[in-house]
Amino acid sequence: MKMSDETSVSELRAQVDEINMQLLDLLTRRAKTVSEIGKLHTSMGVSHYDPSREAEMLTALERANKGPFSNETIKALFREIFRASLEMEETQARAKIRVQRHSPDERTVIRMPDGYEIGAGGFSVIAGSCAVENYDQIDQVGAALSARGVKIMRGMAFKPRTSPYEFQGLGEAGLQIARQVADKYNMYVVSEIMDLSQIPMMLDYVDVFWVGARNMQNSFLLKAMGKIDRPVILKNGLAATMEEFLYAAEYIVSSGNPNVMLIMRGIRTYEKWTRNTLDMGTIAVLKQECHLPVIVDISHSAGRRDIAKPMARAARALGADGLMVEVHPNPPVAMSDAKQQLTIPEFNTMMDEIVQMA
């Protein structure tokens, strides 16, 4: 690496900087002109989007292009410019992604009616059985949870299952049980919604709505969740990227409901020691990039109960706002997730561990 090479790089970079500014200037002028056309179109009652006009412009550019960019590249770049103009016109108001964090202080805090908060800096435990099976089971679990200060209890009554022949949940009867137990122990019920037609019925029983992994990209349901006035927990899809996860949350928030929590259960890979692969790094990045509370699902990620303690410690160490854990009075006979639900004593041990870290 010679000195002269470094000098040349500096000089060339200065040229690029100047071209950048000229490009910015041209793009700005272009945007203003397109905006004026848009206004005329609006007054003329004509759609802003005109594919044949775009095709003409692309053809002209292709003809004029002499390289070094390929025609493909030039067309791709101008398509981005066209799209940006279109978006500018159509979405100038909503241009920003609402769930994105702009400063370390920006945080969405979920406030429950009694003042309990998630996302305010504490570490919340959401817990309960995989599914409501009967009153006794939920009552035992509810007693154990409330004794440790848990405020939000799973009351799952509709179970999304791979096979139509597997246990599909108790339905509304399950919600009644959950509501009864939650009221008895002064807790809130979180329960999974599977179709937007369930909203009116579920509003009678449920304090926090849960959108599961299989519905993470069900945009009709997400938009409907944006119209209710209860908090929503959104779980990442079984193979969703983090970007897709944030956009799914954006569907809810941009539809009107800011009270969204994100729950991380990992993604599907080829590893078999755990049920899902829960990337440490994405939790850390998520806390950095998004102001919504982040909950770590230590049950569906691990898929096994023997590592609950280190999982809980790590969730806290990563800066998550809480964890979700499944608890069952007798896991081996549970109707689902037998391998991963904690016994009540195991739950208590895990809680001791968390308290110790505080």
Add this chain to the structure above:
Amino acid sequence: MKMSDETSVSELRAQVDEINMQLLDLLTRRAKTVSEIGKLHTSMGVSHYDPSREAEMLTALERANKGPFSNETIKALFREIFRASLEMEETQARAKIRVQRHSPDERTVIRMPDGYEIGAGGFSVIAGSCAVENYDQIDQVGAALSARGVKIMRGMAFKPRTSPYEFQGLGEAGLQIARQVADKYNMYVVSEIMDLSQIPMMLDYVDVFWVGARNMQNSFLLKAMGKIDRPVILKNGLAATMEEFLYAAEYIVSSGNPNVMLIMRGIRTYEKWTRNTLDMGTIAVLKQECHLPVIVDISHSAGRRDIAKPMARAARALGADGLMVEVHPNPPVAMSDAKQQLTIPEFNTMMDEIVQMA
């Protein structure tokens, strides 16, 4: 090597042969007993797989084992026996799965009102633009498709998109366009349904319902698809296993609608040359294991238009019942999937290729 040694070997081998038969007898008796337990469990609604029971049995065997096999080996062998029993039960359970093929001749044939058949041994091409954008676009595509004998045209008006700010489709207005064009060219409309509340409206426009990748495990929608009297195309989820895919189809079929086609678009992996990874092997196995027609989506799998010809050839060679391909009059200005839609001339070239193989 002495004669007596050889004699001894023969005698010992005869003993082993006898032990083998006794083992076979015991394994058979064990299998029958486990099968009875399985039936009771099924009637009790309990999972067949019970890890704590297995742990107990292994502990008992370990205690009883005096060698020469190590405890490790004994446990490994019995784990194989447990697994075989579980598989037997699962096989028996699957034997009742409606979508499973029991003989090479068993095939579901989708018959359209005019007698057009999919799954009867021919190779069907389903085609059309990614989304309905305007009448002219669909009219151009419709003319080109019908000229090549395509009977089922995409008329997508509701687009599931990652971001709420992306083009979400024209809605019912798009369905009207699709219907008009399909009627003009004597074709059928297939269109994606995104929520079960759309069924009544869509029944006015749509001949074949399409359940997309994001909804493959939306069991409420699947069950609703089981109640309509139109054929359904079901797409594999973006990271679904084949087993999950078949169970999703089973939701529809077991709810009452046998006219289901499976469309394969590959799965999400880390490979970047193609948009999705479409495993050759799973298509071959799917045709072997399931009697429903299998369509290969050469557009969303490849995510690029330059390999349409070899993809089409391979789909046919694998025994698929047809392919799905996106066609657009001017792909670079398409509002979605610009990189993968074929131009009309490219579509024609691909059709020539398929015809040549017949």
Add this chain to the structure above:
Amino acid sequence: MKMSDETSVSELRAQVDEINMQLLDLLTRRAKTVSEIGKLHTSMGVSHYDPSREAEMLTALERANKGPFSNETIKALFREIFRASLEMEETQARAKIRVQRHSPDERTVIRMPDGYEIGAGGFSVIAGSCAVENYDQIDQVGAALSARGVKIMRGMAFKPRTSPYEFQGLGEAGLQIARQVADKYNMYVVSEIMDLSQIPMMLDYVDVFWVGARNMQNSFLLKAMGKIDRPVILKNGLAATMEEFLYAAEYIVSSGNPNVMLIMRGIRTYEKWTRNTLDMGTIAVLKQECHLPVIVDISHSAGRRDIAKPMARAARALGADGLMVEVHPNPPVAMSDAKQQLTIPEFNTMMDEIVQMA
């Protein structure tokens, strides 16, 4: 809609057209300058991608931007421009990659001493047992293969195994057997090399060297393969991207040996119906982008023998130059890969199928 409005639209559109051309001009100048920087960076041995430089430029643009485009949009557009420049540089860099195909006619043909060719347009079958176990086994297989015109026989004597306690191959004794049988039936031996120290010994027995999936990125071995004068078969790594695969081949070719064949066995995913996931699309793209012969490994991809016929047909339909299949006189007792090796009759049936396609 007034006439004057239409006139205004025309005038404004003319302005946009002019701005487009100015943008094209600036983008071209920018591309050339960046390209010069790229050349200097290459000579300095520095990566072309410099995120901190990009961050600086984006910050400057953000500061200068006064709307109407939002900062988000401006940053997005410039990120596209940066990406296009980077791709252009990478495309220029790749233009020098030796294994890349520049025209449809460009093809590497592997010529064996007796004139047998792979990659010249025919469809070659490479076959044999997973491992050499004893003389009789290889002799039976050799007889069957040569009867069907197979010229290159597997003679695997060093087996890469997950566990140190699994069968590791017969070693040099296995190579002797393979050589003897190959000579008897006038075939060639292909055998896996696991460490470069084996080269001198293996040169005595082996006609074609095989670099396995676990060694695809063993650059010392790859470079050593570039120094021998025998053809090399390179298998894709178990989770390698296609780009990595091509670069691995480039290690061999750029070290001096142009006679490289690529063998595709799929990649590791979460799908369980097949052993590996073999993307149809990547085979098609590979044939398009690279002039080396491409062989499809229908045994390790499928991991099962029941779909050998459709796999073979699809390999041919995709334009591959051949396939690799495992054959064993008695698969259930094979020391490895018992589930996927074909019996000799199954092999014959598969050959009939291929011949029919020709």
Add this chain to the structure above:
Amino acid sequence: MKMSDETSVSELRAQVDEINMQLLDLLTRRAKTVSEIGKLHTSMGVSHYDPSREAEMLTALERANKGPFSNETIKALFREIFRASLEMEETQARAKIRVQRHSPDERTVIRMPDGYEIGAGGFSVIAGSCAVENYDQIDQVGAALSARGVKIMRGMAFKPRTSPYEFQGLGEAGLQIARQVADKYNMYVVSEIMDLSQIPMMLDYVDVFWVGARNMQNSFLLKAMGKIDRPVILKNGLAATMEEFLYAAEYIVSSGNPNVMLIMRGIRTYEKWTRNTLDMGTIAVLKQECHLPVIVDISHSAGRRDIAKPMARAARALGADGLMVEVHPNPPVAMSDAKQQLTIPEFNTMMDEIVQMA
């Protein structure tokens, strides 16, 4: 669920328990008989493995089998029994996996010549630049590391790279620099070995050998690492399962070198926010199942420097024995891994964070 059903299950389970014991008895008798045959074979100089004998037995069993197990299942089970017998004979001595933990107290402690220990309960930081580029760079980093008590410094001189045209490391000259700096600051050098032919040369410079992700299943190299008297750090392969990772370590340990550390860098998936996906759960399970020290690579997993602090905290919270982090005086100009190497001030901040947790 009726009481009578539960009773029946209990009774049937008792029958299964009895059959299990009879199976154990038969398997034991079979093992003893086979063992006698083995001894005769040994005295006769005949191989223990006789595939035709196995084929005969399988055919007899198949003929005798009347279900409910399929013939496939019966053959698979007996193949396991045959294999168990064979393994018993051949490996009775080495039957146990050496790297497996049998009690929570069992731990391998790596002791360096000056008494520094890894795996004894503390939290070790291994750090240094991605690659040795020049003396000044390593000297700056070495000074910073030693100031914070780091004892093991990266001195990477051979870089495994995807492309043959990327920077491949300084080679032996790089090792000399690393050795010099390590001696100056009283540290140890860890450096990656890429081929077993490098061992003699590297023994002159390197205190701890590093086997990289691309070589995790290079069994020849692993066995050679078992013959040296220096500690070895083994990194998980880029898409290795945890089971494969443990078997790779077993290759080294069973070849004679117990001083192995495992380093976790995550696996390849489709997620793009991080470079690799590092499953929290597998780290916890690894600590539970294996007595070797576990180091978390927070650089190659995250692939970005902005989450070093939460990654470090989580590694410690999961019970790992240490972490590995890349540090560079000026990351943007680093010849590799520019995005993920920490600056020296960032490294110091991360160290403060760890110290705080202790």
